[in-house]
Amino acid sequence: MIKRSIQHISAIWKNVKRKPSGRIAGYFIIFIVFTGLFADLIATNQPLFVKYKDNYWFPAFSSLWNEERTENIEDPVTKAKETIQFDIVEWKKMDLEFVIWAPIPWAAEGPDIFNRDYTSPFDKQYSGKDGKVVDAPFIFRHHLGTNQRGNDVLAGIIHGTAISLKIGLLAAFIAGLIGIILGLVSGYYGDSELYSSNASVILAIIGLILGFFWAFITRYYVLFDAMEKGFWFATMQICWSIVVCIFTSLAFAWFGKFFRNVKWLKNKNPFPLDMLIQRGSEVFEALPKLLIIITLAAIFKEKSVGLVIAIIGLSNWTVVSRFARAEMLRTRELSYLDAAKTMGFSDLRILYNHALPAVLTPVLIEITFLIAGSIIIESSLSFLGIGVPDEVVTWGSILSAGRQQFDAWWMVVFPGLAIFFTVISFYVLGERLREVLNNE
Amino acid sequence: MWIYILKRILLFIPSLFIITLLAFIISIKAPGDPVQRILSTAESDGSQQSTKMDMNKEANDLRIKMGLNLPSFYFSLETAADIDTINLILENSHHENLKRMVQESGDQNLVLSWYYELLNTNKTLKNQLASKTIKKTPQFEEILNKTIVLSNELLQTVSKKQRESKCDSISSLISLNSGLYEARISWKKANMLLKEIEKQPNWYLKWIPHIHVHGLKNQYHKWLFGNGVDRKGILRGDFGVSYRDGQPIMDRMIPKIKWSLALAVLSIFLAFLISVPIGIYSAYKNKGWFDNISKTITFILYAVPSFFGGILLLVLFANPDMFDWFPASGIKDPGSFDPNWPLGQRLIHYLPYLVLPIITYTYGSMAFITAQLKSSLNEQLSKDYIRTARAKGLTEWSVVMKHALRNSLLPMITILGNMLPLEFGGSVIIETIFSIPGMGLEIYESIQNLDYPMIIAVFTLFGVFTMAGYLLADIGYALVDPRIKFNRNNKK
Numbered sequence: 001m002i003k004r005s006i007q008h009i010s011a012i013w014k015n016v017k018r019k020p021s022g023r024i025a026g027y028f029i030i031f032i033v034f035t036g037l038f039a040d041l042i043a044t045n046q047p048l049f050v051k052y053k054d055n056y057w058f059p060a061f062s063s064l065w066n067e068e069r070t071e072n073i074e075d076p077v078t079k080a081k082e083t084i085q086f087d088i089v090e091w092k093k094m095d096l097e098f099v100i101w102a103p104i105p106w107a108a109e110g111p112d113i114f115n116r117d118y119t120s121p122f123d124k125q126y127s128g129k130d131g132k133v134v135d136a137p138f139i140f141r142h143h144l145g146t147n148q149r150g151n152d153v154l155a156g157i158i159h160g161t162a163i164s165l166k167i168g169l170l171a172a173f174i175a176g177l178i179g180i181i182l183g184l185v186s187g188y189y190g191d192s193e194l195y196s197s198n199a200s201v202i203l204a205i206i207g208l209i210l211g212f213f214w215a216f217i218t219r220y221y222v223l224f225d226a227m228e229k230g231f232w233f234a235t236m237q238i239c240w241s242i243v244v245c246i247f248t249s250l251a252f253a254w255f256g257k258f259f260r261n262v263k264w265l266k267n268k269n270p271f272p273l274d275m276l277i278q279r280g281s282e283v284f285e286a287l288p289k290l291l292i293i294i295t296l297a298a299i300f301k302e303k304s305v306g307l308v309i310a311i312i313g314l315s316n317w318t319v320v321s322r323f324a325r326a327e328m329l330r331t332r333e334l335s336y337l338d339a340a341k342t343m344g345f346s347d348l349r350i351l352y353n354h355a356l357p358a359v360l361t362p363v364l365i366e367i368t369f370l371i372a373g374s375i376i377i378e379s380s381l382s383f384l385g386i387g388v389p390d391e392v393v394t395w396g397s398i399l400s401a402g403r404q405q406f407d408a409w410w411m412v413v414f415p416g417l418a419i420f421f422t423v424i425s426f427y428v429l430g431e432r433l434r435e436v437l438n439n440e
Numbered sequence: 441m442w443i444y445i446l447k448r449i450l451l452f453i454p455s456l457f458i459i460t461l462l463a464f465i466i467s468i469k470a471p472g473d474p475v476q477r478i479l480s481t482a483e484s485d486g487s488q489q490s491t492k493m494d495m496n497k498e499a500n501d502l503r504i505k506m507g508l509n510l511p512s513f514y515f516s517l518e519t520a521a522d523i524d525t526i527n528l529i530l531e532n533s534h535h536e537n538l539k540r541m542v543q544e545s546g547d548q549n550l551v552l553s554w555y556y557e558l559l560n561t562n563k564t565l566k567n568q569l570a571s572k573t574i575k576k577t578p579q580f581e582e583i584l585n586k587t588i589v590l591s592n593e594l595l596q597t598v599s600k601k602q603r604e605s606k607c608d609s610i611s612s613l614i615s616l617n618s619g620l621y622e623a624r625i626s627w628k629k630a631n632m633l634l635k636e637i638e639k640q641p642n643w644y645l646k647w648i649p650h651i652h653v654h655g656l657k658n659q660y661h662k663w664l665f666g667n668g669v670d671r672k673g674i675l676r677g678d679f680g681v682s683y684r685d686g687q688p689i690m691d692r693m694i695p696k697i698k699w700s701l702a703l704a705v706l707s708i709f710l711a712f713l714i715s716v717p718i719g720i721y722s723a724y725k726n727k728g729w730f731d732n733i734s735k736t737i738t739f740i741l742y743a744v745p746s747f748f749g750g751i752l753l754l755v756l757f758a759n760p761d762m763f764d765w766f767p768a769s770g771i772k773d774p775g776s777f778d779p780n781w782p783l784g785q786r787l788i789h790y791l792p793y794l795v796l797p798i799i800t801y802t803y804g805s806m807a808f809i810t811a812q813l814k815s816s817l818n819e820q821l822s823k824d825y826i827r828t829a830r831a832k833g834l835t836e837w838s839v840v841m842k843h844a845l846r847n848s849l850l851p852m853i854t855i856l857g858n859m860l861p862l863e864f865g866g867s868v869i870i871e872t873i874f875s876i877p878g879m880g881l882e883i884y885e886s887i888q889n890l891d892y893p894m895i896i897a898v899f900t901l902f903g904v905f906t907m908a909g910y911l912l913a914d915i916g917y918a919l920v921d922p923r924i925k926f927n928r929n930n931k932k
Contacts, residue, residue, distance in 0.1 A: 209517070213649040218519055221540055279451070286455045288906040290865030291883075292462070295899050298887040299466055376745045380869055383747045384884060396747075403751055403873070406759050416748035424743035431739075 005357060012361065015436040022432035025425040032422055036162040040064060043104035043155035047091055051098035052084075059086045060102055092140070093128065101139055106152035108159035108393040115142055116150035118408040145410035147401055151393075153411055157418050160395040163388070164422065167309050168375040174313025176367045179320025184351055184359060186277040186321070187328025192270040199265040200256030207252025214248065215241035231306030274325075281318040289315045293377065297387035308387040312374050323366045327359045334358075361437055368430035372423045379419050395419050444918050452911050459903035460674070463896045464660050468512055470892040473532050475499050475508070477683045503532075507662050511654040514661065518652060521546040521645035529555075533596045540598060546642030550633055555595075557630035562591045564623040580619050587613050587620065607634065679897035684889055689897045693879070697901065699771075700871070700878035703794075704863040707801035708856070715806045719813030723848075724840055726818060734810065741807040746866050750800040750873040757796060767793050769875035797874045801866065805859055812855055817848040850921055857913020861906040 016022040035042060046059035055073055062069050063086055070085045092105075106112065114126040114133060121144050127136040144154040196204075216223070219241060226237040259265040293311050300307055331337065332355075340350045381387040382396030390397075395415040402411030479499060503509060521542050529535065534555070541551045565588045569581070576584070590610050597603045614620045614627050666673030671680070679689040722731035744752075758768040767773070771793045781789070820826065821844050829839045867880035875881065879898050886894035 210649065213517055213519075214647065217517060217649070218543075218646050221543065282451065283455045283458060286452075286907045286910050287459065287462075288861045288864060288903050290861070290868070291899055291902050291906075294868060294883070294887070295466060295895060298895065299470055299892075372743070380745060380747055384869065384872065386887060399748065399751065406755050407761070409755055412748075412751050412755055416744075416752065419745055419748060420743055423745070424739065427739060427743055 005360065008357070008361065012433065012436060015439075016429070016432050019432060019435075021428050022436075025428040025432065028421065028425045029429060032161055032425075033165060035158055036165040039158050039162040042102060043106060043108065043152070043158040044102045045091065045105060045107040045110045046086060047096075047099045047101050047105075049098075049100040050091070050096055052094065052096050053082075057086075059091070063087060104143075104152065104155050104158065105140060106142070106155040108156045109151060109391065110155075111150040112142070112146060112152065113150060115146045117148055118405055118411075119146045119150075120408075121145040121410055144414045145408065147398070147408070147411060148405070153398060153414060156393040156398050157395065157415055159393050160398065160415065161418065161422075163305065163392060163394045164375050164378055164419075167305065167312065167378040168371040170309045171312035171316070171374040171378075172367050172370040174309065175316035175370055176320050176363065178314070178317040179322075180324045180356075180359065180363060182277050182281075182317070183321035183324025183363075184328050184355060186274040187325040188332060188347070188351060188355060189271075189273045190329075190332075191272045191274045194271040194273050195268045196253070196271050197256050197259070197266045197268050199259035199262075200253045201269075201271065202265075203256045204249050204253035207249040208245070210252070211245035211248030215244040231304055235306070235310075277321070281321055285318050290377065290380075293381070294384070294386055297381060303387060303389040305388055305392065308378060308381060311387075312377055316370055316374070319370065320363055320366055324359050324363050327362045328355060331355055331358045365430050365433045365437065368426055368433060372426035372430070375419065375423055375426075445915050448911060448914050448918070452907060455907050456904065459900060459907065460664065461660075463900045463903070464663055466899070467663075467892060467896045468659065471890075474683075474892070475502050475506070475532070478502065478681075478686075481683055481686055507659055507667055508532075510657055510659050510662070511652070512659045513654070514656075514658055515651060515653045518650050519543060519646040520648040520650045521548065521642065522650070531595075537596055537598055541637060543646050544643070545637045545640050546645035547637070550637050550641070554630055554633040554637060557626050557633060558591065558595060560626040561623045561630060562588065562595070564626060565591065565620070568620075568622055576619075580617070583613060583617055584620070587623075607631065674897075674900060679900075680893045682894050683891045684886075684894070689894055693882075693897060693901070696877055696879050696882050699876060700864070700867050700880060701905075703797065703801060703876070703878065704860065704867065707798055707863065708805060708859050710798065711802045711805040711809055711859075712852075714802070715810040716813060719810045720817060720840065720845060722810075723814045723817035723821065724836075726821075731814075738807040738810050741803050742811075744803075746800055746804055747869045747873060749803060750796070750870055753796045753800060754873070766796050771876055793874075797870055797876055800870050800873075801863065804866065805862065808859075808862075809852070809855065813848065813852060816851050817844055820844040820848045850917065853917045853920065854913050856916075857909045857911075860909035864902045864906060 013026065016026060040063070041048070041060055044060045044063070046063055048058065048060045050057050050059060053073055054076055055071070057071070059069075067087055068085060069087075070083060073082050073084065074080070075082065091099075112127075114128060114136070119125055119142060121142065123145075125136040125141050126133050127140045128134075142152045142154065144152070144157065146152055147156075219237075223234070223237050223241065226233040256265075293315060296311050297303075297308060337350065337354060340354050345353075378388070379394065379396035379399075382392075382394040383400045385397070385400065388394055388397070395418050398411055398415040402408055402415075405411070476499070479502065522539065529538070538551060538555060541554075542548045545551060565584060569584050569588065587610060590606055590613070594603065594606045594610065597606060610627065611631065614624055662671070662673065664673050664675050666676065666678065672678035677690050679693075681687060682689050682692065718734050722728075722734045725731055754768060755762065757763050757765045771790055773789070777786075777789060779786075817840075821840070826839060826844055829843050834843075864880070867878060868884055869880070870876070871878045871880035872884045879902065883895055883898040883902075886892075886898065
């Protein structure tokens with residue numbers, strides 16, 4: 001199935017490329033994804049390659065897995081001992097024999113003392129050489145200026161790309177996952193397909209309550225401690241809790257088939273799954289989401305990127321589920337699903353193998369728009385200083401710093417343009433995808 | 441149709457319930473102890489100067505007065521091991537420790553008697569420190585102090601390892617210093633109890649669920665409906681007092697609601713005024729040059745986040761270096777503004793301050809409305825009845841403006857309802873940028889100051905407004921469109 005969907009996606013991409021708008025947007029997105037992936041190599045104050053006193057190092061690369069790598073070396077001539085910790089030592093001041101700098105030799109948080117207090121990209125910029133202050137050579141110039149502390153704006157934007165894309169893609173992924181599952185199930189079963197005996201329904205509800213109890217109340221302190229430990233711990237524990245909850249409910253429902261003696265208990269009725277999910281998502285949609293996001297992000301003591309992803313993702317699933325359901329309703333009428341049913345395939349197999357590929361592509365359009373929306377929400381949040389930790393540099397945080405100082409127009413314009421181009425290329429791609437898929 | 445409206449209102453109630461529940465959960469889970477916050481606000485005012493003992497008693501009184509000793513909801517699902525009377529223990533910082541110990545051991549009597557024995561030890565030690573009849577050397581006093589601090593910490597210690605090490609150090613302090621004999625008995629007892637607890641006699645109890653029904657005497661009910669004494673409950677508009685200045689929240693809120701609502705309504709109105717003609721013309725001349733241009737502009741405006749647009753406007757038009765046309769922030773000039781002016785004069789005074797914010801508010805929604813109207817009008821124009829109308833020989837004007845437009849404006853009612861939450865969400869950002877004293881700025885400042893009652897008040901009000909917007913839009917739609925059924929998804 002994965003192979004097939006890759007083939008499908010590459011076929012769509014071929015069609016999308018036919019128009020310049022789709023082509024430009026697509027390549028731009030690929031470009032920023034690469035920028036985000038390799039942000040630590042593109043903009044870093046550690047050299048890519050360096051030769052120093054007969055030692056050959058790749059500091060930028062080795063910092064990727066060992067941030068605090070430390071080397072003890074001995075001067076071959078004077079025998080003086082020296083300790084170099086890669087992330088702290090000031091490479092630019094060292095007397096290096098040979099060096100290859102990163103394309104942007106500045107880190108997002110690495111103040112340049114020569115160009116503090118909002119240096120404009122067109123101003124004279126300085127750098128230190130042999131203890132003297134000289135005009136900065138081209139490679140050490142801040143092409144998009146600096147902020148008050150002398151941090152390079154371009155490096156900040158490059159590192160902000162990584163954060164924005166991470167949040168946008170993962171939040172859209174979470175929303176997509178929940179939305180597709182709920183939309184598929186509610187479209188496939190509808191209100192009248194899923195029959196269950198009264199006993200099963202009652203037992204499933206009891207099982208749900210018990211499962212919730214064992215998953216979230218008995219394990220309350222386990223979850224609580226996991227939240228303190230970090231995002232991935234918390235995610236794993238929460239997923240485990242959800243599995244426990246669902247499994248308990250299903251196990252209880254399975255026991256329903258032993259209640260054959262009482263007539264009322266074994267009566268089978270259609271289970272209004274679709275109705276329940278629809279009503280639930282309607283109630284959910286009526287909630288003011290941006291406000292909930294702002295309030296929730298503000299209420300947690302620890303700011304974290306993971307939390308922002310989770311909140312944005314969880315608040316957006318209704319959009320995806322609506323599309324997935326509509327698409328599933330359309331697909332359900334097609335004859336190949338009937339064929340699959342008559343061949344006696346299990347529901348799970350039909351849903352995964354036959355329905356999902358048909359539903360996935362239209363939902364992809366919605367997810368593209370969702371990524372753009374999530375990026376806007378993320379940058380708005382970090383503009384307000386809510387959610388993302390203070391030490392993480394994002395587009396929104398650079399912009400918000402630029403608000404304090406209107407003369408530093410480069411701190412407003414460039415991160416703003418980065419947001420604008422990213423968002424608009426996702427929009428254009430989504431629009432182009434819609435055109436292509438409607439023509440298919 | 442009336443059944444539809446009734447159903448829609450019935451659906452409004454669970455949403456309202458969820459909003460209030462969410463706000464309530466936030467309010468009780470908010471970090472920090474509300475009692476301490478209120479007391480420290482009072483302290484910093486200088487209105488109250490009190491000793492530490494008084495403070496404790498005062499805090500406890502306040503806690504009871506605020507109803508924080510009550511259970512939090514109508515019912516609760518707990519493990520059979522949990523202490524159902526935990527809220528009766530007034531010291532908030534001891535709760536987590538006790539709850540954890542009870543969950544692990546499953547025997548609340550043991551844990552509670554350990555707790556009271558420990559409190560006893562603590563008290564004895566404190567009495568010894570305070571009494572003047574016994575002569576104390578400075579060293580002894582220091583040891584006494586150290587023991588008291590340790591036992592205080594022990595009451596709040598959550599992790600098992602730290603608890604053990606603290607117990608050991610207290611034990612050695614007490615056994616080595618003969619002066620501490622008074623506390624010895626109770627400490628020994630407490631230690632024995634702790635050993636019992638650590639054997640986890642009823643470990644299985646935490647796997648057994650218990651449903652407690654608390655009835656109406658709970659925090660949520662009182663928060664909603666008031667406690668019948670001094671609080672009226674949020675349903676009657678009493679959100680309590682702000683942490684920042686101790687003022688009732690509702691009094692501060694009303695002028696701010698006015699600003700936010702006025703700006704939202706004005707900008708929605710303007711957005712409709714501008715985008716409806718554009719939408720009509722670009723749908724009429726579909727794929728013509730005008731349509732292409734308006735589509736491009738719509739796309740671009742859509743992708744500019746409001747904070748970027750707002751700041752860009754400020755940098756361009758409120759900047760002495762560029763065009764210094766409008767004031768940069770606020771809504772009035774404190775030097776010349778006189779609150780006693782007649783309304784018209786006040787509005788004229790406000791006007792230059794409001795131009796940039798209103799543009800920022802409007803451009804996003806304008807793009808949204810134009811795109812929506814265009815697509816819905818396009819859909820109508822391709823239908824059969826339009827062909828019939830044209831075949832009848834009607835003028836283009838009456839085909840588009842009378843036949844198609846009327847039908848395509850129907851979905852606009854829903855969009856009107858959807859606009860409101862967008863505007864509210866945007867207001868947090870726009871009001872912050874332009875320093876407009878509305879609810880958005882208020883929630884931003886409250887978040888900065890951790891003023892939780894205020895955050896919750898703004899949250900609840902915005903939520904209710906949003907849902908009321910949806911409700912009114914849906915009812916309006918039902919009144920206009922005779923084909924309406926309850927299921928939203930069948931509408932398309």
